[in-house]
Amino acid sequence: MNNLRFVQTMMKRLSKIFMSCLLCFLITDGVQAQITEKPGFGKFAITNATLHTVTNGTIENGIVLINGEKIEFVGKNAKITADYQQINAEGKHVYPGFMDSGTILGLQEVGAVAVTNDQAELGDYNPHVRAFTAINPSSVSIPVTRVNGVTHVISLPVSGRIAGKGALIDLFGYSPDSMAVQPNAALHLTLPASQQRGWWDDRSDKEVKEAYEKSMKELNEFWKKAEFYNKMMTAYEQNPKGKKQPDKDEKMDAMREVVTGDIPVIITADKKQEILDAIEWTKERSDARFILAGVEEGWRVAEEIADAGLPCLVSTLYTPERDFDNYQRPYQNPGKLHEAGVKVAIATGESENVRNAPYHAGYAATYGLGVEEAVKALTINPAEIFGVSDRLGSLEEGKQANLFISDGDPFEPMTTIEQVFIRGYKIPMVSRHTQLYEEYLNRDAVKN
Amino acid sequence: MDRFSKNKQRRTAMKKLLLMIFILGFATATYAQEKGSVLVKNGTVITIANGDMENTDVLIRDGVITEIGKNLDAPRGVQTVDATGKYVMPGIIDAHSHIAGVDINEATNPVTAEVTMEESVDPNDINIYWALAGGVTSIHLMHGSANVIGGQNETLKLRYGSSMEEMRFEGAPRTIKFALGENPTRVHGQGYGVQPRTRMGVEQVVRDHFDAAIDYQRNREAYLQAKAAYDKNQRGTPPVPVAKNLRMEVLSDIIDGEVWVHCHSYRADEILMLMRVFKDYGIENFTFQHANEAFKIAPELRKNGARTSIFADWWAYKFEVYYSTAYNASILNANGVNNSINSDSGELIRHLNHEAAKTVHYGGTSKQDALKMITLNPAIQLGVDDKVGTIEEGKHGDIAIWNGHPLSIYSICEQTYVDGKKYFDRAEDADDMRLEVNPEENYDETYTRWYESGKEEDSCLRGAEILFDSEGMSINGGTE
Numbered sequence: 001m002n003n004l005r006f007v008q009t010m011m012k013r014l015s016k017i018f019m020s021c022l023l024c025f026l027i028t029d030g031v032q033a034q035i036t037e038k039p040g041f042g043k044f045a046i047t048n049a050t051l052h053t054v055t056n057g058t059i060e061n062g063i064v065l066i067n068g069e070k071i072e073f074v075g076k077n078a079k080i081t082a083d084y085q086q087i088n089a090e091g092k093h094v095y096p097g098f099m100d101s102g103t104i105l106g107l108q109e110v111g112a113v114a115v116t117n118d119q120a121e122l123g124d125y126n127p128h129v130r131a132f133t134a135i136n137p138s139s140v141s142i143p144v145t146r147v148n149g150v151t152h153v154i155s156l157p158v159s160g161r162i163a164g165k166g167a168l169i170d171l172f173g174y175s176p177d178s179m180a181v182q183p184n185a186a187l188h189l190t191l192p193a194s195q196q197r198g199w200w201d202d203r204s205d206k207e208v209k210e211a212y213e214k215s216m217k218e219l220n221e222f223w224k225k226a227e228f229y230n231k232m233m234t235a236y237e238q239n240p241k242g243k244k245q246p247d248k249d250e251k252m253d254a255m256r257e258v259v260t261g262d263i264p265v266i267i268t269a270d271k272k273q274e275i276l277d278a279i280e281w282t283k284e285r286s287d288a289r290f291i292l293a294g295v296e297e298g299w300r301v302a303e304e305i306a307d308a309g310l311p312c313l314v315s316t317l318y319t320p321e322r323d324f325d326n327y328q329r330p331y332q333n334p335g336k337l338h339e340a341g342v343k344v345a346i347a348t349g350e351s352e353n354v355r356n357a358p359y360h361a362g363y364a365a366t367y368g369l370g371v372e373e374a375v376k377a378l379t380i381n382p383a384e385i386f387g388v389s390d391r392l393g394s395l396e397e398g399k400q401a402n403l404f405i406s407d408g409d410p411f412e413p414m415t416t417i418e419q420v421f422i423r424g425y426k427i428p429m430v431s432r433h434t435q436l437y438e439e440y441l442n443r444d445a446v447k448n
Numbered sequence: 449m450d451r452f453s454k455n456k457q458r459r460t461a462m463k464k465l466l467l468m469i470f471i472l473g474f475a476t477a478t479y480a481q482e483k484g485s486v487l488v489k490n491g492t493v494i495t496i497a498n499g500d501m502e503n504t505d506v507l508i509r510d511g512v513i514t515e516i517g518k519n520l521d522a523p524r525g526v527q528t529v530d531a532t533g534k535y536v537m538p539g540i541i542d543a544h545s546h547i548a549g550v551d552i553n554e555a556t557n558p559v560t561a562e563v564t565m566e567e568s569v570d571p572n573d574i575n576i577y578w579a580l581a582g583g584v585t586s587i588h589l590m591h592g593s594a595n596v597i598g599g600q601n602e603t604l605k606l607r608y609g610s611s612m613e614e615m616r617f618e619g620a621p622r623t624i625k626f627a628l629g630e631n632p633t634r635v636h637g638q639g640y641g642v643q644p645r646t647r648m649g650v651e652q653v654v655r656d657h658f659d660a661a662i663d664y665q666r667n668r669e670a671y672l673q674a675k676a677a678y679d680k681n682q683r684g685t686p687p688v689p690v691a692k693n694l695r696m697e698v699l700s701d702i703i704d705g706e707v708w709v710h711c712h713s714y715r716a717d718e719i720l721m722l723m724r725v726f727k728d729y730g731i732e733n734f735t736f737q738h739a740n741e742a743f744k745i746a747p748e749l750r751k752n753g754a755r756t757s758i759f760a761d762w763w764a765y766k767f768e769v770y771y772s773t774a775y776n777a778s779i780l781n782a783n784g785v786n787n788s789i790n791s792d793s794g795e796l797i798r799h800l801n802h803e804a805a806k807t808v809h810y811g812g813t814s815k816q817d818a819l820k821m822i823t824l825n826p827a828i829q830l831g832v833d834d835k836v837g838t839i840e841e842g843k844h845g846d847i848a849i850w851n852g853h854p855l856s857i858y859s860i861c862e863q864t865y866v867d868g869k870k871y872f873d874r875a876e877d878a879d880d881m882r883l884e885v886n887p888e889e890n891y892d893e894t895y896t897r898w899y900e901s902g903k904e905e906d907s908c909l910r911g912a913e914i915l916f917d918s919e920g921m922s923i924n925g926g927t928e
Contacts, residue, residue, distance in 0.1 A: 005716035111629075112766035141764060204657035319795050323574045324880040327581045327798070359802065411857050413805035414815075437775035437811060440743050441782060 019192030032111035033186040039172070044065050045080045046405060050438040051252035053095055054379050055394040064094055066401045069424040074395045086418065089405050097151025097402030097422065098378040098410070101313045101385070102266070102293050102347025105145060105155050106135035106169065111351070125222055126255035129164030131155045132183040135176045141352045143431035146171040148355035149410050149417045151402040152181060154347070154382075156188045156266070161219060163188040165254070166266065168386055170402065172422040181400075185386055186291065187258045187265045191281060192216050195273050223285065226255035264386070266313065270296040271321060274332065279308045291385060293347055296321045299333050302340035311385045312337055313347035316363040317356070328367055334377060335368025343370075345382035362411030374411065398439050400424075449646035452814075464511065465821035469640045476809050482607070482614075483511030487522040488849065491531030496538055496824050497838035499816070506536055509843030511867035516841060529849070530861065537792040537819065537854055538865065539585025539837050540800050543710075543757040543826035544737050544790035546590060546798060547575035553592025555742035556597055558644060558653050559626060560711075561698035565589045565598035569612045572884040575794040576608045580872040582798040583848030586617060588790075588830055590737075593712035594635040596653045600624045600698065601710060603830050605846070605866050621831035624702060626654075626711035628718040628820040651721050652821045660731050661699035668692070702731060708831060709734040710757070714768040716744040723752045735829045737790070739773040746783035748835060755829050759796075760803035761810070777821065778811020788826035803853040815855055 044066040051062035053074060063071035065084065065330050080086065109116035118134040135155055145153075151171055157164035163297070165184045166186055173179035192215035196208055203211070229252035236243055257263050269278040269292055279301075282290040293313040298305060305312065314330050334344045356379060365374035383393025391400045401424040408415040420427040486508050493504040493516065505520040506513060517594035522528045546552050550568040554560045569589065579587070585606055591599035603620035628650050631703050637645025644650045669689045675689035701707045709726075713736050726734060735755040736742060738762060742749060742756045749756065758780075763772035773779075780787040789804050791797035804822045807813040813821075827837025836844050852859035864872035 110764055110767050140770075174479050273849065317795060317799070319575070319578065319798070324885075326879045327578045327881070328877075336637055353761060356761070359857060363799075366858045366860065380874055413857060414808040414855060416809065432771070433773040433775060435809070436743065436771070436773035437779065440746070440773075441775075441779050441811075443744070444747060 010277065028281060029302060036350045037428035037430060039428060040085070040275065041068075041424060042424060043084045044087060044421070045078075046068055046087045046089050046094055047080070049092050049393055049405065050096045051397040052093060052095045052375065054139050055376060055396060062094070064403070065154060066421060066424055069400060071397055071399050071401045071403070072393065074397055087405070091407070092408050092418065093408065093410075094395065095149070095375070095404055095406065095410060096379045096392070097405045097420070098149050098344070098357055098361075099280070099382045099392065100150055100153040100350075100354050100378075101345040101349055101382040102166075102349055103153045103155050103354045104158060104349075104351045105153050105171075105354050106137070106139045107131060107155055107157070108351040109136065109139055109141070119157055119162060121157060121160075124158070125251060126160060126164045126217075127187055127226075127258065128250045129156050129185065130158055131165065132167040132169075132176050132180055135167060135169060135179065137174055137176065137179060138412040139355070140432050142171050142215060144352065144433055146420055146422065146427060147429050147431050147434070148358065149404040149406065149418060149420060150354055150357050151404070152412040153187055153354060153389075153421045154386070157185075158188065161190060161192070161215070162222075163190070165263070170422050172425055172427060178326075179387060181391065182263075182386065184257065184263055184277055186263055188266050188268070190268045191274065191278055192219065193274065193275075194277055195271070223255075223259070224251055227259045227287075229253075230256045230259050259285075259288055261287050261289045264291050266291045267291045268293045270294040272300045275301050276304065279304055279310065282308065282310065294349075296330065296333065298342070299329060299336040302337050302342060305337065306341040310424045311343040311345065311381070313345050313382075313385075315346060315348050315360045316367075317348075317360055331363045331367035335370070336366035336375070338373055343385065344373075344377050344382055345385055346377045358410050359413060371409075371411070452816070456481055468624060471636055472810040482610070482869050483867045484845070484865070485509045485511075485523070485526040486865065486868055487520060487526055487528045488531050488536055488847070489528055491534045491536040491849065492817060494535060495839040495852070496816075497840050502912030503818070506839060508847070508865070508868035511845050511869070513839060513841055513843050513845055516839065531849055533851075534837065534862065535853055535859070536849040537583070537848055537850065537864065538823045538837055538843075539848055540583045540822045541788075541826040541830070541832075541837060542579070542584055542797050542800060542822075543788045543829050544590045544792045545579075545587035545797060546592075547579060547587065547794050548604060549589050550572045553594050555592065555635050556897070558632060558642065559597040559695065559699075560593050560595050560599055561597050561657075561702070563591070565591055565599060565602040566616070569602065569604065571608065571610050571612060571614050572882070577872070577881045578608050578794070579797045580606050580608060580864045580866075581861060581874070581877070583801060583850065583854065583864055584776050584797055585636065585846040585848070585864060585866045586707070586827075586830075586832070586836060587797070588710070588826070590670040590710065591625040591633045594698070595625075596627060596636075597631045597657060598625035598627055599700070600707065601819045603832065606868055606871065607869075608871050617830075617832060619832070622707045623699070623710050623830070623881055624698065624707050626709055626713075626722070627716060627723060628711065628713045630766060631712065636892065640823055647715075647718055647721070648731065650718070651725060654722070654725050655728075655804050656679050657699055658703060660723075661696045661703060664690070664693060664696035665700045666698075668850065685733070705731065705733060708779075709735050710829075711735070712737045714738055714740045716741040719749060719754075720745060723748065723754060726825070727752070733831075738769075738792075740769040740776065742785070742787075743773060743776045743779040746780050746785055749785045750783055755788075755825075756780055757790045757826065757829055759792070760789050761805040773810075774806065775811040777807040778813045780813075781813050781817055781821075786825050786828055787821055789821045790826070793895070801850075801852070801854040801861075802857060805857075807839050808855065809842050815853075815865040816856060840926075 051059040106117040156166035161268040168182040380393035383389040603617040671690040761774040824837040826832040
């Protein structure tokens, strides 16, 4: 049935394109046909749908009203005036838009082509470097991602000790400014490794220890300096009278909102010891806010992570960290963390295949997390972790209209996402992948 | 003769045979395959060949599917597995894998047809177990893609923990790896300054070597005939020897159709190029691996009888896959091209069922065809479709039992059988399933090896394709 419906919609879409091409050819001979569909914007009423609100349960035969950028109404009974464009979603489902909490989307276009990679700046300490600056709104991967129901992501710089600041962006817009929900969403930090990083790391134990201690000292001094800088600047700002204005330092300035906890720090840590090191390190810095990312062996130390109150950004589709681990651990990791009381959100770490975020969640759901919590890991949990739950993460009145309509369970690979809304914009369901499909399915067919 | 006495006779004969094998086993180091018997009761059997059959039993005896039907009785000594409410499908076949490989890439010359994966198999690789846990029973262990004409591949059955010999899929045709585009031009042209640096050069490397192989074969045969005549008659002068050349022998075998080609390729133009070359040399049995742009030339592929084995949705990791679409499989399928979904990865191989399900999502391929792309179609591409790829009487007892429909994300593989022998059982799954443990290894510090033992030293991959930096390891451009 799903297949049939999908084929039907594809056929409709094809015939629509065919007709519009034909019309353009007949009427506006010589004028280029418009090849990109424009998004819709205004007032929309999605009716007769099963609404998965996330925060207020499931509503059968529900209505969602969208007015401008916002969700105006979520419920069963609403008067729908004639100025609303109606979308009858009978038998369909509406979910809040999914969020991937750790990607390099918009920063990396083609992995192997270095000049298209903007996610890794040189140098070990770059708190002043911002993903926001380099996100390419025209990345071909963005439409490919959003038509699968992922409507907003954290895009992160990834290099050195402090890679820079990630941005929380909507996957629609013509400038980083219009896309950014939070231009500075979090700082990305990787702690020095107290152990060999893997089999390829052939340093001796002594070398590892020395390098670790040196790097730790460097990091701690950097952090201390940043705290001092912030105090100094704050003191001056509060009462500049009679004081000499301190010189500005770009890096230190960028650290101010970090050391005060105004924006969180994402610490990437996968192995057990890395996670324990991170917990220890964050304990000594109670003014700041921390989030763990990767956390592949989180299940080994789930209680410790829960006790430290650190939320975790995790995925499921990777092979076990160690050869002797049970094959299911990567799938079970989010469930085991949740069971211990850790708040989890899905982060794929991907660029062109961020669209698979729902499948990472699907595995988590199957292997212990459960469907309800897995949906949260893509919606309200990351919204809370990044402090935007007043704007995103659920179907609620007043929230930003990031949502999608599907013909079934969005974790099932066979389900079709039929319509996506981002910031109230009704997004054309096209991407390079659908365009190539339409062009090549019946390649040699001709118009007559 | 009724069935009972037939069975009885068979059993007596079997006992004798087993006794002989038992004795022989002590006397000599034979490589007798371990085969098992099992009766899987009352499942939904996804036969691939004859649709789905509900409440159906499958009987495997001594490694072969002997009966499919309702209310079958277990022959004496044959264990019964209750599959009520579960799905039984043919074991998944991965037409492109590097797990269980010891060395992968002889990246020292644009043509290395003489090398083979046959002697490069690690039967204890933990990735084999992880693949079995995803319902996979056979893989095509491929040589890497650094060379235009790489080494010979080996089709394996996932008999985890057996031996190099026993891992081989007996009776599978020989296959060889070719590679076009960025990888050979980067490794050899850019890296070593030898042809090919361009896709133009790639074509000529293939043609030059095929021509040389034809000349070699003619000269070698002429020499062997002349030598035989000389040896017989002892008259005149002995002929000038033409030395045996293994590389040329294998290339000749390709032209003669004895070795099937599996060609790493991405762009439509390079695929068309190789099909023209193959037409000129009369090569007919070939599969394009990866083939991200195959959808652009589906009619040409169909016309030339070419097959494709692709990723479900990988793209944009390098420039030659930038103009890709995840609808590739559906377009190829709709155009009548035999296509399979492969993994080329120790990660993806664990859930090829969901990779196949993506073909339903992208372009509405039917569930039946989606499952074909990980069973019968790869079996055809590897030339083993008379043995595996469907659940039919007479085929090998390679099956996987799932607790739900295998295309659903909520379904879990519970048991996997190869030749009727159980190699994976989720109910008996322990934490540490390694078979070979290095006593010198620090238990707590054992990390996953993406590329198994032997890679640390002497590996062509190291430095050439795998980059090591402060972030750890990254594979540049994916040369495998």
